Amino acid sequence: MTAAAERVAAPVPAADPAVPARRVGEARLWWQRMIFGAVLLAAAVVFTLPFVWLISASLRPREHVFAPGLAPMPFTPGNYAEAWSAVPLLTWLGNSLVVGIAAAAAVTISSAWVAFGFAYFRFPGRDLLFGLVLATMMLPFAVTMIPTYLIWSELRLTDTQVPLWAGNLFGSAFYIFLLRQFLLSLPREYFEAARVDGASYPQLFWKLAFPLIRPALLVAFVFEFKASWTDLLKPLIYLRDERLYTLPRGLKVVLDRFGYGGEQQWEVILAGSVIATVPMLVLFFLAQRHFVEGIATTGRKG
Template sequence: MATTEQRIRTLVNNQSQPIGRARKNLFKQRFGTFVLYILAILVALAFSLPFFWTISSSLKSAAELYVFPPTFLPETIRWKNYSDVFSLAPFATFISNTVIITALAMVGQIISSAAVAYGFSRFKFPGRDALFFLVLSTMMLPWQVTIVPTFLLFRYLGWINTFLPLIIPSYFGSAFYIFLLRQFFMTIPRDLDEAAKLDGASSVRIFWSIILPLAKAALATVAIFSFLEHWNEFIGPLIFLNSPEKFTLSIGLRYFMDNPFEGDEPREAILMAASLIVALPPLILFFAAQKYFVRGIVTTGLKG
């Protein structure tokens, strides 16, 4: 009885001042939205100011770069910094090396990871779940633990200062992508492959003409992460490559940083321009394929 009484009282109280409350709520809401925008803009500024500063610095002359207090925008825009990047270091070679390694490693990583994921999602075999658990646990294995013997192995094979150490390991599937693709393959109805099997299709054919075409979105996600992984890779090239004509962009950039070239001109502006050239493809890719990024991160729970 008491509860009913209370409810009625609440109802009555609420009805007695509906207009004032609504107004108050509206004000609260508007004010809240305002604060949200201010916060969001501040955070966005903190994240984008370094980019802005790098772009601005990359277009300044060496003299202007050393002016204090610094100018926010270059007084005269010096595009030549960007062409200097190519004339002062074998930057075009770095780019083509990076493109070759990235492309070959990506192809291997996508195909092998998809094949392994197909095995885990469509076949029953003893020890399958334990094996899959093992795949997941290798995601936790840090590269540092295996780097010395891996280096010795590649040295024994004569692969040091070739692209092979940066490409071949990708052809054995990667835990992260195997997991992502397996989760996706599990959602593809089995009726499709059962029907194909009755028609006498082999598992290779089912994989190639049923599973892969239906998994385009997941494959695109894997392709994007694989691209970023190889484009940005630093440690592998650092350890396995040692002559500048074999360098990738990431260590080429560092080579640029450490080796002053002809003349005494300060080279920070050119270095900034070079950094932006290296950083540009991942940024473009992100804007072109945002939804795949988010999906990939969310389904795998791994960092991008």
């Protein structure tokens, strides 16, 4: 039999029944991804649109601030120079930066210490005590606002920036919970081996736990920095000297001076709002990779 005849006589392999099903599954997965991407794109447009309008309106002259459309016509970048010269924005930016870093660092380190204690040490009543710590999250700020103010007043620190960040030295229930869940995911054998080698408890935290929970610490730091950066209530309560104002407190002055109660210069208010927003955007983009990694890892290991 010739080779051609052998090829003709050879049995044709049966079609794999799983191939059509696999192709249907791949097509379905592709459509699901397309729909999911379209939904994400629509949500991104909805959430981004107000900020785009803010930038556009801040670049228009006064009589065109509330004109329809997103194009800044006529283009007036001088609004930012006017806002910068009308109020001490640079001073307020510096105050917000100092207070934000101090508040974020204080609550991150103190919460990490407490979380390490709850995660590592085993003692009677530990779970009950941890439950009481979490229960403090149910107390609104309005409940403790007056007693806290009286404490700072007795310490003669009411017209300083200390009350804006020093309270974070006692930790935060939310960050304690977040960091404890991350610490519980670490193998206890690491710490036991270090104890056998003679490591003290502070060394366990700083040299072993601290590097391992760095993504979660970054999440706590960014969350608290953002909360401090946008906080208006505490500066309204404690600050009287305009030189000590943070940016939200300063924007309240700008709103009172140039808004409904003033000269109706909304372009100045909007320019100041953009200036206040840009640093947070820069911070997020700089820490985006570690920030997202910390959130995803904490959620997975928690």
